Amino acid sequence: MYEELKYWYLRDHKLFRTLSFSQIKQLCIITGFKKASKGEIIYFSSSDVPRIFLLKKGNIKIVALDSNGNETIKDIIQKGDLFGELTLETDNKNEEYAKVLSDDVAICSFLMSDFEDLLLRNPTLALSYTKFVGLKMKRIKNNYANLISKDAKTRLYQFLKDWAEQEGVREENSVAIENYLTQNDIAQIICTSRQTATQLLNEMETNQLLNYNRKEIIIRDITKL
């Protein structure tokens, strides 16, 4: 790939806007770029050198295996999001991997050590990054707070609202979301059983709150959720 293209892939993330071409290039920050398609699994395992990833296109889910071998969805990563060890701490024993949800994805990655060097030389970037991580923390906290204190229905409503806000195409009060999740995925995200999720979604459909199918979700009136 042309260096310039690599550059732009990073450059259009708001974190990196303050950096010049030479800074990115000079620091050899782009060391990887890959494409993957639906269902593929991407390991960022401990065996490899620690990396930070940037999702340029598509959607993936971060999945962890618990001691019983059950999949748990840790996070849904969307276009423009950074993922991997954002804490800059190498974690030895985590059984996490990423699974591609959308038809195809494009992922940039760079070495954590390179990134650390860059942060050390660019205080402004370091500050931005700190705020970025902080923001992510806040989002996670809020999500979890919802999971714990609200019932399954409220959680589903909240999730749909968030999803609509992030990715939905609004027209008047109705919002269309490209649905790359299965009902099982949704259930896992809102921490409930698949059956309950199905039931709630169908209930919403009969109540004219939304139209659901495997390709698309249309929320009739987002203000009523």
Next chain:
Amino acid sequence: MYEELKYWYLRDHKLFRTLSFSQIKQLCIITGFKKASKGEIIYFSSSDVPRIFLLKKGNIKIVALDSNGNETIKDIIQKGDLFGELTLETDNKNEEYAKVLSDDVAICSFLMSDFEDLLLRNPTLALSYTKFVGLKMKRIKNNYANLISKDAKTRLYQFLKDWAEQEGVREENSVAIENYLTQNDIAQIICTSRQTATQLLNEMETNQLLNYNRKEIIIRDITKL
């Protein structure tokens, strides 16, 4: 208070070890120091200038009020912890405050803007701080994961283990913890009802797993939890 004392209060936090006396002083980073006693409420509200706090002594809980006016415990802060808007983002509409749990506490605070300046001039500190926030995030994530996937009993056991590890005084396999929490506090932390918490604690007592009273908790054999 003598400048030197203020200096030491900050200096002995591991984050600030790399800074020189003049750096801390010069940047006027210490702008507040206060003591408070049990039950007192400390607001870090939106009206005031945004600050970051450092707990030098004692224990506090961070409490949020939900829409129904219910208290929810967001976090327990222990000696040496930073708290407040660690994300460096001013949050306009959060109804959080801190409540003193131990007999008395000592709190340092400094302006967020000053801290940001310091981070800009000290990339190493910025990096440490990012890792620090990241670590906190990881801890929170783990906690929440427990809250969601485990039952009340397991959550209580895990909480006690964590608490013991952080603050307990170990003697052979038994651990003594100074108990500054009510059963209601514990219940809120592990997200269950007060009654359930009471029941579980009593059950543990009859099973000889621990001795509980309002001043102290003694875990008979930490390896058996």
Next chain:
DNA sequence: GGCTAAGTGTAAATTAGCCGACATTTTGCT
């Protein structure tokens, strides 16, 4: 010392939602 409020103990009724056990539908593959 006595009163009040906070904290603790206990029990029964109720319930959300998990789980198992299917049937049905859709999708992807050769």
Next chain:
DNA sequence: AGCAAAATGTCGGCTAATTTACACTTAGCC
């Protein structure tokens, strides 16, 4: 087209834990 696998739909039993309700105990205060 035809098959297998994945995804969705539906049901009732089951259980952990919340809720309600009230008695008892301890701590703090005048």
